[in-house]
Amino acid sequence: MKVVTWNVNSLNARADYVGHFLDAVDPDVLAIQELKMTEDQVPRELFTSRGYHLAIHAQPRWNGVAIASKAPITDVMAGLATAEEDGEARVLAATTFGIRFVDLYCPQGQAVDSPKFPYKLRFFDGLIAWLREQVTPDAPWAVLGDINIAPRPEDIWDPKRFANVPSFHPDEHARWAELVSFGLSDVVADRVEAPFYTFWDYRGGAFHRKQGMRIDHLLATPPVADRVTEVEVPRDWRKKYEGLTPSDHAPLVVTLAD
């Protein structure tokens, strides 16, 4: 089965583009981030007409996450229900295909001297505490999404330039180390050759200059990680498609053995 995570940067602006993607790639599970719309604005038929079940956690204007699956979805949980999340729609957990999926849109952090950066660190502390309570290595979990951390120097186009910048800051790397310390592991890093970016800024021709970052991830416990057969970022989905503007993220596609 094919599992995809993709920050679409507005589901309203990207609806037609996402439709083309679903027809071409036909994922079994799709976790999307940055809906940028209220729940009632979500174009449900985009997914239901293609046979998907849907779970949504949305808010007006910003953030928002959703999980679409070809199989029924149960045990939906929207949000961490902690102060760290601060009322923003960034976390959605749901069970489908026998796997507990957690769809994440983690804060970007803006600048280290802005209030957004301590908020990002607090968010991770809350997320890690919440995951620690539930995740056990023998249970099938997949934690995926725009985590907004480039874990290794080879995951960012200029690690020196970003040495003290959100996405590649030591305080974030400390959180990443915790995130993969209680059963979850990065299923991508050791299966692909760097550089393996998932995001390229719209500004400055970053995509064509190959100035990207690997900030979209899939972390999994062994029952899921052991099933991974293929990992790819099809970069064509970061390009214009029939005149439609792409997201600034490409989808991360992970194939699991049935």
Added chain:
DNA sequence: ATGGTAGCACGGCTA
């Protein structure tokens, strides 16, 4: 060169 582009929504914030 403290820029650049995109989206939301119509000024300024967020990424």
